[in-house]
Amino acid sequence: MSIAKQHELHKRRFGRNLGVGLVLAAFIAIVFGMTVVKVTSGNFSAALQGNAQVQNGN
Amino acid sequence: MTDLSTNTTVSAAQPGEARFGDYFALLKPRVMTLVVFTALVGLLAAPVPVHPFIGFCAILFIAVGGGASGALNMWWDADIDAVMKRTVKRPIPAGRVEPGEALAIGLALSAFSCVFLGLATNWLAGGLLAFTIFFYVVIYTMWLKRSTPQNIVIGGAAGAFPPMIGWAAATGSVSVEAVLMFCLTFMWTPPHFWALALFMRSDYDDAGVPMLTVTHGRRATRVHILVYTVLLAALAIGTGFTAVGGPVYLAVALVLNALFLKGAWEIFRRDEAESEADNFKTEKRFFKLSLLYLFAHFGAILAEAGLAQFGLGGWA
Known part of the structure; x- marks a missing residue:
């Protein structure tokens, strides 16, 4: 039997690894997207300005 | 040198070698559709507009939280799932997923979904999702389901929370x-x-x-x-x-x-x-x-x- 022959077990593992990979990629995309939205939203900018004013003693 | 491909005795149902779909099935995708839809209605019916991406994330995290509670439910109920015709083909009673795996996935996704919903929207929504998971897993699955005929009446509250969580995600209040x-x-x-x-x-x-x-x-x-x-x-x-x-x-x-x-x-x-x-x-x-x-x-x-x-x- 050829060593290169794919067993059904390998297909299952590949499918599972592919699924986990896609989930991780989606997770990264979500965290990145959330960060972009939060940073560009008005609340975040206002909070940063507020912090800066406190640090400057204004 | 040996290669697993020559081992023809490996069973299709060998524990630990589940397909990705088997893990996804732990999340009860059919129940998830109800959770997603009602949470989406709660979010969109709220009088406060939500950024589309944040809204998408909120619904996703609510769905993941609902799925996590489904995995924990399957872990606890594996014994009765194996007896009932309707549930005997679920991943744990069918032998495709180990009970411990379902527990680990359920706990990890529960923590992930609540924390990320809190970060994406507000901590009231995250807290409500955590309470919903607790209610479904501990109050309904572990306690009421096997002890009282009112299990469905009280336990039904767990399935009723998603629109409230969606509303809370948008408004920050109930x-x-x-x-x-x-x-x-x-x-x-x-x-x-x-x-x-x-x-x-x-x-x-x-x-x-x-x-x-x-x-x-x-x-x-x-x-x-x-x-x-x-x-x-x-x-x-x-x-x-x-x-x-x-x-x-x-x-x-x-x-x-x-x-x-x-x-x-x-x-x-x-x-x-x-x-x-x-x-x-x-x-x-x-x-x-x-x-x-x-x-x-x-x-x-x-x-x-x-x-x-x-x-x-x-x-x-």
């Missing part, structure tokens, strides 16, 4: 409208599951789950379905006159509640011989109608919210 959407699902759950229990009767008997059909008999279950359907109809139609209601919702509610009441009345009037003669046709029809009932009510709330964008929704 108002009367969110409570009404909660009550709608809460009151809908008992007749929905009791109809199922009537035509899947041997399942709950075999598993020893104290469903109303087992503890109080099938006649009492038919009476309960009618009583709860009457109460549900009053609530559903009454909701039409509140802030989340309007002419579209009221029209949908009137038609569907008339059909639902008719179905409950027919179930009430039937006896076991009649039901067995036509293989529980009326009960099965009522169960299918109950699915349409909930989706249509929440769809109508969504339609009212959509029309409000053009100054048409609601009674104003």
Whole structure:
């Protein structure tokens, strides 16, 4: 039997690894997207300005 | 040198070698559709606009939280799932996923979904999701399900929280409208599951789950379905006159509640011989109608919210 022959077990593992990979990629995309939205939203900018004013003693 | 590809004795159901789909099945994707839809309605019906990406993330995290509670439910209930025809093919009783794996996935996804919902929206929404998972897993699955025939009535609260979480994600608070959407699902759950229990009767008997059909008999279950359907109809139609209601919702509610009441009345009037003669046709029809009932009510709330964008929704 050829060593290169794919067993059904390998297909299952590949499918599972592919699924986990896609989930991780989606997770990264979500965290990145959330960060972009939060940073560009008005609340975040206002909070940063507020912090800066406190640090400057204004 | 050996290679696993030459080992032809590996079973397709070998533990630890599950497909990705088996892990996804732990999350009860069919139940998740209800969670996603009702949470989406709660989010969009809220008077506070949410950034589309944040809204998408909120619904995703609520869905993941719902799925996590499903995985924990399958972990705890693996013994009775193996007995019931309806659940015997689930990943754990079928031997495709180890119970420990389901526990780990459930716990990890629970923590992830609550924390990320809190970060994406607010901590009230994250806290409500955490409470919902706790309620479904500990109060319903571990405690009520095997100890009282009221399991479905009280446990139904877990499935009723998603629209409230969606509302809280958008507004940061819980108002009367969110409570009404909660009550709608809460009151809908008992007749929905009791109809199922009537035509899947041997399942709950075999598993020893104290469903109303087992503890109080099938006649009492038919009476309960009618009583709860009457109460549900009053609530559903009454909701039409509140802030989340309007002419579209009221029209949908009137038609569907008339059909639902008719179905409950027919179930009430039937006896076991009649039901067995036509293989529980009326009960099965009522169960299918109950699915349409909930989706249509929440769809109508969504339609009212959509029309409000053009100054048409609601009674104003």
